[in-house]
Amino acid sequence: MYRLVKPIFFKFDPENVHHFVVKRLKWFHDFFPLGKTILRGNYDISYKGLEREVFGLKFKNPVGLAAGFDKNGEYVEALSNLGFGFIEVGTVTPLPQPGNDRPRMFRLQDDHAIINRMGFNNKGVDVMAERLRLLKNREPGIIVGGNIGKNKNTPNEDAICDYVKCFDCLFDVVDYFVVNVSSPNTPGLRALQEKEPLKELLNTLQKRNNKDNRSKPILLKIAPDLTNEQLDDIVEIVKETHIAGVIATNTTIDRNGLYAEEKLKSEMGGLSGKPLTKRSTEVIRYLAQKSGKSFPIIGVGGIHTPEDAKEKLDAGASLVQLYTGFIYEGPGLIKRICKALI
Template structure:
């Protein structure tokens, strides 16, 4: 039913507007009795439970940062079957993000280009909402993804990240430093090891006992991936998320004119699958066996999740395929995983 709805109605809507409509449905799915009814049909089977980061995940499959930027859909996403929800990216200062339009579908590629620019309500508001969610017994594992405020100069990025970490780490099950979005000027330059080391060390101290991870880009050279992986271990992080969106545009089925019309931004979805798998292999080869690696990028099916786990991922995240496969996507994946156990 959802594919028909997408083909006939949703794909005709502005993508960002359609996302807001979907968010209303997801929020409803997390409300009281509705959540109980929905969860009865979507709860991951018990054999899928994963222990990582000192936490228990109902399923290895969760939703990546970027979907719930403002901590408004956590309960609904749990009701739909996701084993964890990574909220954000949250910045210390509230910001509107980049000018619209800033989200574009590439339907032929089952992909999306976005240049949202970390639009969010800021760390203070996110903290208030996290406190409310944490009072609920029925919540998933919650990761909080933090980024640099656009108004803050790159040379002051560490102070900005630390400010967010001090406020949000006590309310997060795990915290993620995002230095890999292509939509904030200068941000990806922070992935250089000599710059990244002091930043991660400072945030690690500010995060206290909360597990800290770093999210990296797929566009790094192979040697840079390995260097950052080793740095993460050396600095005392708990894990790495690989990967964010790509600035690449090769191999797309969508006509070049349409891709060019969409403009700059990060590409996510099916075209990212192969590189995300390659980066997973590079990271896994550079870190100890017990180091947590979360794989994201191009995940669509239970077989995709199974493949990432077989390549050493501890957990797997998805986002873009949610837009194409509909509200019961997590349930489909969890049932597919359970069927092949």
């Protein structure tokens, strides 16, 4: 079915198509007679051998949806019934912000890739928290991660306050947190990946996390463009701050080896999709080997086939996430990956 409609979707602006599709998915799930049952019947797969226990949480399968697809936590329940083992929402910021000017998302079809410079467009953490609070009352079994960031206008010296605000606001309604300091689309954000600012940020969040004998797993999302020396720092920081793990990787600013026309290649923003497959797996393997597999890694970047997912798991990932592969290959990819892992 997706193969029939995909060529039509790809004739239109990708951001417009995204909103069109997810809104109709939610309507079908919530209001169409037997909509939820139909989605589960076609896409969900239940098999005990797929279950994973990672950083203290039990996942029904290891295939999740990466952050950026559902920025405001509006579609969690519908998306989970496409077979995902977990859904990561955000990136969310303390205050609402419109993001960068449009157009800000571009398909590189020859490369099976996307360039985006969305800029953390979202409705703010209070809106997300309220939505997830209602969701938790209906579907307590859905594992939800909260990907948190800073507002564009917040200077880096005040960034910790933004992360703390998001952390506190979402603490009761998400199952794990992801600290996003690796998006290339917020000016200056990647500077927070430097060793000392990053340690200060993560230690501050861990202090908040250990209050009242309750805690949530905190993960760090890193860029694929880090050097081995910087990855060594990441391993050291994870061990020193005792966070739960790492998500590898975010989008890349590298444009080497692309087939797309020069105009598309020169668009500013982060590149995702097949061109990232090899590099993200290299980062996963390096982190796993360097750390002695002492912390879990969620592998994301260029997963378009079951083989791509298995490579990341074999390289040392405990779980994987989809985004661009989900757009290019359709929702059937989740089930195909799960079947290949049985």
